[in-house]
Amino acid sequence: MTWEAVIGLEVHARLLTESKLFCGCATSFGAAPNTHVCPVCLAYPGALPVLNRRAVELAIRMAIATDCEVQPRSVFARKNYFYPDLPKGYQISQFERPIGTGGHVENGGMTVRLTRIHIEEDAGKLMHESDRSLVDLNRAGTPLIEIVSEPDLRSASDAAAYFTRLRQILMYTGACDGNMEEGSLRCDANVSLRRPGAPLGTRSEVKNVNSFRYLARAIEFEIERQTAILESGGKIVQETRLFDPAAGETRSMRTKEESHDYRYFPDPDLLTLEIEQSWIESIRGTVPLLPRQRIARYQQDYAISAGDAEVLTADRGIADFFEATAAEAANAKSAANWVRNEVLRVLNDRKTELADYRVTPAMLGRLIRLIDSGAIGGKAAKEVFDEMSESGDQPETIVEKKGLSQVSDPAAIRDAALLVLERNPAQVEQYRAGKIQIFGFLVGQLMKEMRGRANAEMANQVIRELLESPRA
Ligand SMILES: [Zn+2]
Structure with missing residues (x-):
């Protein structure tokens, strides 16, 4: 009996706003390190977040485009963890109450259901050198949406096709520029195996894949790796893995934490996000x-x-x-x-x-x-x-x-055709003797005579008429 792969994707898309999610810093890519920063995104004590309206609008537009239910109330929570690229010590993300729920993406004959779309902020970036690591916080606080699918995908190629379609929708709606090289779009894949019809198996999560090809290869590798473990009677460990494109394999990064490890709680500095129906409807009108x-x-x-x-x-x-x-x-x-x-x-x-x-x-x-x-x-x-x-x-x-205009004057074409036939009596004889292939040659001569400008249909017609009339 074979194994069935069960795959779900979590896609992170950077929203196409001018400024960050909770402050006025620019989001443009490629600036000198730590130049797009302020007390809010550097997490100075007492600095307060102010929500970017445009980011919410783009998230709603994407939710509508994927047939999600736009929630009239959603809540920003703090996801607590320590990492050097995260000055606050927590990431602001929608946890229990996301902005969009349900929805689906159609791709060919395949329907992939969406669990949720939520808004969150990105972290900064670490650059590792041989003897030290550097932190660039330009990206800290830029707005993202995370689009979480149900585990409806069954193969690496289906997953890549779904990711491709999702990128297309993100770009059509203007929610995201889809630039994967600059990290505007990245994807985590949850992969598990089961016997067909059996309950879900233990999954591994491959983090931060930023190309369709790598996604397919990472999933294929995971399917092979997990198959080998299960076939030899082993158990899959729930963990987070990284794909190494050079080696073509995934490697364990850390055993997977549960959501309670993050001690989520509603951010006391941000109000419940309340969205009026009329605003949703006006955004609906902007979905192409x-x-x-x-x-x-x-x-x-x-x-x-x-x-x-x-x-x-x-x-x-x-x-x-x-x-x-x-x-x-x-x-x-x-x-x-x-x-x-x-x-x-x-x-x-x-x-x-x-x-x-x-x-x-x-x-x-x-x-x-x-x-x-x-x-x-x-x-x-x-x-x-x-x-x-x-x-x-x-x-x-x-x-x-x-001088490319076409000559469609019957008289001019006829004059030139007569000239061509006069110059090629042998070929005319051959045609009349039944060698009809010679017809193409004579039309070609006519086109040449008229420097390619004769109306081709008329040229054919005139030559035929002349060859078939006994007088010519
Ligand atoms: Zn800032």
């Missing part, structure tokens, strides 16, 4: 359409394939760019192809962010209209697109400057 909803709409309204819809919605900026392009072009299918194939290629090749990209949805939409109206051909359109990406010039300007 999420990836899942956009994918459904693209498939339904625009007849775009599931795979293309997934690619177009992976990033909110790209999804917005696509929608604006489709509206300008009045041709969603073509807009989807251009964004998916060309825009993403250019951004990727140049390592450019969408914000710095010179082509706007209006420009791309007008380029598509030029194609659809027959003003330019497909080959010329690619040239216009590359030039737009390079120079940022308007499509019409480029068509004009480079």
